Amino acid sequence: MAGAMTCTAPVALAQDQAVADVDPPSAQSDAPAQWQPLAAEGVTLSLSYTGEAATNVSGGLRRDAAHAGQVYVGADLDLDRMIGVDGATLHFAVTNRHGKNLAAMAIGNNTSVQEIYGTQNTHLAILTWQQSFLDGRLDIEAGRSQANIHFLNSPLYCHFQTNSACGNPTFVFKNSNFTYFPASSWMAHAKLHVTPQVMLHAGVYEVNPDRKRASDHGFNFSTKNATGVIVPWELSFSRDSADDWLPGHYILGGWFDRGDYADPLRDDQVGIAILTGRPAATRNGRSGLYARFDQQLTRPDPASPRGLSIFGVAMTNLSGRVEESRYLGMGIVQTGTFAGRDQDTIGFAINDQRFSDLAMQRMNAARVAAGGRADIRRHQYMMELAYGLQVNPAIRLSPNLQYILHPDQTGAPDRTRNIRNAFILGFKFTVDAMRLLGQ
Template sequence: MAHAPVGEVFVSVLRKHASQLALTAIALAIAPALAAQTSDDASASVATHNDGTSPPKPGALNGISPVLDFVGNGAANPVGGVHSGYKKSGWIKFGATFDFDTLFGWKGMSMDVYAAWFGGGNLARSDIGNSISAQQTWRPVAGGRLTQFDINKKFDNGFSFTVGRIALNTYFNRSPLDCDFMSNAMCLTPYGPISDIGITAYPNSSWGAVTRYDFQHFWYVQSGAFDYDNVENLAHRNGLDFDLGHNSIGVLQATEIGNEVPDGLQTMPHAYRFGIYHNTNGGTSPYFDDEGTSAALAHRPLEALPGGRTAWYGMVDQTVWRGEDGRRLQLLARGFANTGNPQVVKQFGAVGASLTGTFPGRDRDTLNMFISDTRFESQEIDYLADLRHLAGGVGAPHRNEYISELDYGIAAFRGVRIMPDLQYIVNPDPIYATKRKTDIPNALVVGLRVDIHVAQMLGW
């Protein structure tokens, strides 16, 4: 079957979802009016890659900034879970940022091209039985994938935009501190948006556009729209299907306002962000089939829901102490609330701390900890209870799952970090242990993460 021209598909998608994209247009329209001018202290975004790592410095090699990274996780649960086990996972990331100003004299323009290869197993799914992975490198789809392909433009008046194949979580509800941890409760993005809203997150990307305006005093507003295309996330797709709209089942939208104070000023550095997600695709019911009865007991598919999915989030990173040689103590808080169609997660909250500079002579070592509370939707708990009853059990799983993590990041060499890790999971959800008749025992996870950044090792 012949496909419609890309231009026609793009126009039809915009027409179909015009109301949902209105927030994007409004944010752009009001930005210049909210600030007559942008002062010299306007903060440029301290962006991170969609895997949480810092981007290369622009112009590292005559305008080309190459990246070759390896991140590996190993995790075991000697205590608790469905049974004890050990799993390892990892990725290799490669690509480059091209500074068009240095290369061609095109001021404020750059291009990102990144790909990755993934492999390994998931301790949470196979041995503990819960849905929140203890390994931030594990992905459901193994193999190679194009993860990012975009064009960026920054103007002198504080306005900037990005367009291309991008992931939503690269730009929204993200912090460099999130991936100082190994649990998926924090990294790639605080838990909830992926399962509830279906946001694109590393390595999955789709066609999208993000616009941002930086005001005076480090305030900013940004908004973005992204194609919602689950087919592209399947195995063997590899992120190389550039068709626009052919498999689209909705539009993802996010809008965020925040304040980012960088280091080097008298004011303590901080980042405060507040935003909203929306997906025009309504998702599926956590409990009911299309007859309005229990899908689990009726052995029928879950009902497709009308309308859309909406959720709100907020995050705080606050430096509370600064010492010499980059030593610092940062506190963090995260929050997520689903206010749209019922999905898996109802609410998520987390608090934590990150200490850089631990002992004499260890200025770059880090000590990190967090504790989180994931509150599941009541319909999700009812669905899991029905599955337990079918297996011959009684009662229902706990609605709240608590995860804590403590890790120590050793700056072993330039570009190499080794991170022993401990996690403790209270009330593990049984989403991947649906035939259990009783609650899953609380689990202790012992892990090790290794990060190798070749560009940093070589001084690029």
């Protein structure tokens, strides 16, 4: 999945998280156009595939390998051109996700090394109406979608395969009901450009556990069993106009979660749930805050996408009983590597996930009950080194090396010893079929 995106249409946004590396935002203008047979009628089609393979060559619970993938089919309908509704666009997307999750199978930690894994079915991911007002200064979108393709993302994040960075910093999913692609629910969000550089962005998203079940395919629009809403917000300052030599984005954001969630420690009778086997106590109400940025540092040639960019994220919990207390992440991406490889990238990302006192109590209680010592490590560090090879404008290959220092034991709570640090070989590839057909 792939905060300031260069695409504004939700289908393009969502596809950018799966195919962000196929055609970088700074791609040269002579790249072949996409095949768009219905463009004259106002219809822009999307078709892509993302695959991610991973194997842990050392560490974790045991050695294994897994592949996960996604087929993405979407369309943007320009309703001004089609039926004369000025500033209106209808967005539609369906995905098919398949494959297995190496982290759950063989590593035992709580964060995947294959970000494309999730829902594992055919799913209606997007069905929204987007309306522009005030000469484009105000933009409102409503319908069926997800918070994570609208908030807390950047094209830089998905140069990587680890779910700790792509498509969003993983902290928000551990500590809130932040809705994620492709599990769609009712939503609305609005962007107001206060100035060309300053933007206010806020949304409201239905919290419904039914929408995340494997049996749900996104076509059930009922709000039955919804437990509340989550309200994300962002205030951003951007320097990304054609006149800005070195673009950058600086964002302060957060969320108010008014949906139900499971207590990370206590059961419904105030015992420790992992020991009693009883259902976790149900709570309601959490909030969090984050600051993030991305900045291009070098741009030797305005006619080339070559340049060095950095990004950083700091996140903390404000209220509620949560799994993690804070998250720190940073990364660096060089676009343009060797001679003649202007579209290739090399990047490194690292993040620190700090577990809360409640999570530590739970994991240590399980360790002691299994006969071990209460020496669970509080911090999990995940890092990745990735190279993006632009084979042609439609196909991108990204071999990567990942390392997990101090994997948490959420996937193996009955172990008596800490999980060994894991070294993972990964391989991500993306194919933009519409651009492939346009060659």
